[in-house]
Amino acid sequence: MVSFRGVGKSYGAVRAVADLDLELYPGETVALLGPNGAGKSSTLDLLLGLRSPDSGSLSLFGTTPQRAIEQGRVGAMLQSGGLMEGVKVKELVGLARDLHPRAYPLDRIMATAGITDIADRMVDKLSGGQEQRVRFALATAGANDLIVLDEPTTGMDVSARQTFWGAMRQQAEQGRTVLFATHYLEEADEIADRVIVLHRGRVLADGTAAEIKARAGARRVSFDLEGPIDRDALHGLPFLTALEISGGGRGDGSRHTVRIQSQDADATVHALYGLGAYPHHLEVSGLGLEQAFIALTTASDVTPATAEEAAR
Numbered sequence: 001m002v003s004f005r006g007v008g009k010s011y012g013a014v015r016a017v018a019d020l021d022l023e024l025y026p027g028e029t030v031a032l033l034g035p036n037g038a039g040k041s042s043t044l045d046l047l048l049g050l051r052s053p054d055s056g057s058l059s060l061f062g063t064t065p066q067r068a069i070e071q072g073r074v075g076a077m078l079q080s081g082g083l084m085e086g087v088k089v090k091e092l093v094g095l096a097r098d099l100h101p102r103a104y105p106l107d108r109i110m111a112t113a114g115i116t117d118i119a120d121r122m123v124d125k126l127s128g129g130q131e132q133r134v135r136f137a138l139a140t141a142g143a144n145d146l147i148v149l150d151e152p153t154t155g156m157d158v159s160a161r162q163t164f165w166g167a168m169r170q171q172a173e174q175g176r177t178v179l180f181a182t183h184y185l186e187e188a189d190e191i192a193d194r195v196i197v198l199h200r201g202r203v204l205a206d207g208t209a210a211e212i213k214a215r216a217g218a219r220r221v222s223f224d225l226e227g228p229i230d231r232d233a234l235h236g237l238p239f240l241t242a243l244e245i246s247g248g249g250r251g252d253g254s255r256h257t258v259r260i261q262s263q264d265a266d267a268t269v270h271a272l273y274g275l276g277a278y279p280h281h282l283e284v285s286g287l288g289l290e291q292a293f294i295a296l297t298t299a300s301d302v303t304p305a306t307a308e309e310a311a312r
């Protein structure tokens with residue numbers, strides 16, 4: 001239903017999207033992740049026909065983005081662009097409803113977005129989180145087949161976020177495709193059934209959150225050490241990608257907690273015993289999505305971050 005073939009987009013010398021191939025299928029909930037400047041917003045702008053590609057081609061529902069939007073197949077909630085001022089919330093949502101070829105009843109849109117209680121508020125008097133909910137109402141004013149959300153929960157409090165994702169789940173259960181860009185990796189982990197990691201305008205990884213975590217390869221190893229520690233020897237352990245040592249006072253008898261990221265946890269632990277160390281509370285676990293994301297993006301950088309930075 002969405003197809004990018006070799007799509008490129010530059011702004012002057014900045015290559016925001018580079019030779020991007022991407023297919024989205026009906027009913028998927030897809031998270032678009034990437035560090036700042038990775039090209040997420042540019043990709044969404046291209047998808048929505050707000051910008052034209054310099055190279056390659058893209059289609060939505062077998063037609064152009066503009067045509068698909070005219071047909072009321074796409075709803076979007078973007079980061080940029082202010083809301084219309086001088087109108088009440090219900091008037092603005094009513095306007096979006098009137099423009100939608102397959103609109104839902106106004107009460108239902110307002111209730112779904114959790115804005116019934118602010119229906120009579122002026123749009124320019126809303127808090128950041130309330131504005132986001134109104135944007136959400138505008139994106140879901142009718143029966144869209146695809147919903148595109150650029151960092152939708154920025155500024156929302158915990159309960160607003162829960163309401164928001166509950167409503168999005170309902171949309172997905174009704175067979176809609178939901179594509180959202182986010183910096184909240186836990187949202188991607190919990191909500192998306194597919195995660196696409198963009199970096200420097202290209203797809204770096206594409207799969208379920210579990211696949212992305214496995215793809216990062218690294219595992220976490222943590223343990224405590226009693227007594228004096230040899231920091232250089234720990235830094236010299238094989239296959240380390242990150243090392244963090246905490247605790248330990250000035251006295252020799254104190255306990256340190258060591259957290260390691262390793263590309264080969266078995267070999268690292270073996271070498272640790274080889275140092276004559278006796279690790280207590282040894283734990284080996286997979287990476288969370290956040291660490292996997294950092295491991296993947298830093299590994300692909302020309303200048304990788306230091307081990308300490310990667311561990312943070």
Ligand SMILES: Nc1ncnc2c1ncn2[C@@H]1O[C@H](COP(=O)(O)OP(=O)(O)OP(=O)(O)O)[C@@H](O)[C@H]1O
Nearest residue numbers: 011014015016034035036037038039040041042043
């Ligand atoms: N209108 C523009 N003019 C010039 N450069 C731009 C423009 N829009 C984006 N860029 C540049 O293109 C690159 C990709 O930006 P984009 O906003 O798509 O990234 P992003 O992944 O959405 O970033 P963020 O997470 O910070 O929102 C960045 O280097 C950005 O500075």
